Amino acid sequence: MSRPLSTSNELSMRKDLVRLRMEMHRQQMLYHAQPLSHPLQQIKGFVTSRRSSTESSSGKGPLMIAATVVLALFGRRMGRLGKLARVALTVYPLIKGQQKLRKKLH
Incomplete structure (x- = not known):
């Protein structure tokens, strides 16, 4: 105590x-x-x-945010298509970052 x-x-x-x-x-x-x-x-x-x-954005545009919300709400009901869309949303920022990096280097 x-x-x-x-x-x-x-x-x-x-x-x-x-x-x-x-x-x-x-x-x-x-x-x-x-x-x-x-x-x-x-x-x-x-x-x-x-x-x-706009140049230093993280790739989270209004369309990406809307797609994330829709997939969070209805992704499991979409089955295989929903799973592919969730993977695409996860990989998209990586691809976008690589494209920006390539653009800066060239």
Whole structure:
């Protein structure tokens, strides 16, 4: 068990530590809740960042995101075609990255 706090200085330090932890947790909650409370701003930021950095994009365009969502929802029901499509979605960023690398080298 923990030993009892004997001096008021130790007690005040412990209270300060608890206050700091509570503030840290509060800040974390605000940070993680911000995208949930402002989803339209997050989407707007995503679209503007895609437009400004088209050259350094990771290959996740709107079509790729939509295909991933559709396959996540209905992929198992599609059988063999769904399995092939999931493999293609997994391999696509690798192929796209190789193409960009070849383009930079030539």
